[in-house]
Every structure is written in C-alpha cells, then in structure tokens.
Amino acid sequence: MDNVKIAEELVKIAKELTADNFHTKDDILRGITFEDLIIAVQSNEKIIDEDIVWKVYKAILRDNEEDARSEIEDNMERILKECKI
Numbered sequence: 903m904d905n906v907k908i909a910e911e912l913v914k915i916a917k918e919l920t921a922d923n924f925h926t927k928d929d930i931l932r933g934i935t936f937e938d939l940i941i942a943v944q945s946n947e948k949i950i951d952e953d954i955v956w957k958v959y960k961a962i963l964r965d966n967e968e969d970a971r972s973e974i975e976d977n978m979e980r981i982l983k984e985c986k987i
Contacts, residue, residue, distance in 0.1 A: 924980045930970045934962055 943950055943958045974981065
C-alpha cells in the first residue's frame with residue numbers, strides 16, 4: 903500500500919472514530935479557567951500588563967471558537983439528525 907492510500911485510510915478511520923464519540927451532552931466550547939489564562943500569559947509574554955492579559959484572553963477565545971467550529975463541522979450530520987428527532 904502506498905503512502906497516499908495509507909493516509910486516506912487513516913483519515914477515514916479518524917472520521918469514524920470522531921463520529922462514534924459524538925454525544926449530545928459534550929461541551930462545544932472548552933471551559934477556560936483563570937489558571938489557563940495566567941499560565942498562558944506567563945508562558946508566552948515577557949511584558950505583562952492589562953493589555954497583554956486581554957490579548958492572550960482573546961487569542962484563547964479565538965482558538966477555542968475555531969476548535970468548536972471544527973467540531974460542529976465534523977458532526978453536522980449528527981447535529982441535524984438530532985435536531986429533527
């Protein structure tokens with residue numbers, strides 16, 4: 903089997919696993935704690951002030967929203983099916 907075929911099979915398996923793990927009570931957006939924000943600021947910024955804290959917070963939200971959009975896209979068929987029940 904060549905690399906392209908292997909990659910296609912892995913993508914297929916990953917999609918199947920994702921679909922099998924869909925639960926209607928799962929979170930769409932990941933929770934963000936104060937500790938998450940503080941660690942992100944401490945780990946990524948040399949100068950720390952209010953503007954930096956807000957910048958990092960907004961970046962966390964943006965990343966979180968991108969992850970949520972991806973999850974919704976990956977599970978759209980199941981979401982629509984659940985909405986019609």
